[in-house]
Amino acid sequence: MCPDSTHKKKPYTRAGNDIHYPGQTNHDACFIPENVRQYAGEPLYIIVAHWCVQQQDWVRRNQISEAFHITARRASYLIAYLRNKASRVVCICRHQTLPNKARRYEVYVIRVLESPSQTRREKPPSPPVSRRRIGNADKTQANALWNRLRSNRNAGKILKKEDEDDEA
Secondary structure: OOOOHHHOOOOOOOOOOOEEOOOOOOOOOEEOOHHHHHHOOOOHHHHHHHHHHHHOOOEOHHHHHHHHOOOHHHHHHHHHHHHHOOOOEEEEEEEEEOOOOOEEEEEEEEEEOOOOOOOOOOOOOOOOOOOOOOOOOOHHHHHHHHHHHHHOOOHHHHHHHHHHHHHO
């Protein structure tokens, strides 16, 4: 672990709508800077993207960490999400390779696309149930075996006995 203070959790609590409580229970709450509080209902990566747009410069994980009072690791995850997964965020990224071969990414967010309207999708009709036969018994033999197994407590012994009879 790195001994620097950027990797430690920063306890920060304030009243009001400046705290973002994520939908996922495995994520901690974080501070929302005042200039992006109007996006408080959005996911955190969108709030971060709006903040990055306002910076009008390349943004590193430490800047996000300081602005949102989150760990540097979580800020790195947010940058990775912006780079790779965010379809609503238009950004470019660059990296710097450190002497220990680690890469430090920076993002420049050009714009954030509006959220698509929530349209209710109809449930597709379920496919018809397929009833395929398994095994080589005809229907009467399968029904007879099933009825014997269902009505008898010693069903396992019946099957074992039939297997022994088949082998002999």
